[in-house]
Amino acid sequence: MKDVIRLVGLTFYGYHGVTAAEKETGRQFEVDCEIEADLSEAGHSDLLRDTIDYSQVYRMIRETVEGTAYSLLEGLAGHLAANILDRFPAYRVTLKVRKMQPPLAGPVRYIEVQVTRYQEKPSNLTNPGN
Numbered sequence: 001m002k003d004v005i006r007l008v009g010l011t012f013y014g015y016h017g018v019t020a021a022e023k024e025t026g027r028q029f030e031v032d033c034e035i036e037a038d039l040s041e042a043g044h045s046d047l048l049r050d051t052i053d054y055s056q057v058y059r060m061i062r063e064t065v066e067g068t069a070y071s072l073l074e075g076l077a078g079h080l081a082a083n084i085l086d087r088f089p090a091y092r093v094t095l096k097v098r099k100m101q102p103p104l105a106g107p108v109r110y111i112e113v114q115v116t117r118y119q120e121k122p123s124n125l126t127n128p129g130n
Helices: 020-025 040-045 054-067 073-087
Strands: 003-014 027-037 092-099 111-118
Touching: 003 054, 027 054, 027 073, 054 073, 073 092, 073 111
Parallel strands: none
Antiparallel strands: 003 027, 027 092, 092 111
């Protein structure tokens, strides 16, 4: 049985994009993260060490969005997904990454890229930092 942890509406300022203006002045980005993992042990123990510490997930996403520049949302989302699967005991991760002010010639609320990545067996059996 697999369970889900969701972090929704994470908002950051970053310098991702292909245009000079995006790289120079930056934009607001929003991220939703859904992690599928076995949370049954944490449900029994009620201990942080038996789950995925979502504050660590948030920190990793924030550091990546704010600290590394990508030309494409696809690159940013793919990098985030790979890092989550490498660092946390997750089976699946889905990320939605939104650019809130895309450089388009007409009105648009945002541009969004969604990626989903899987692994058969979580590579990290313990929660880092616990």
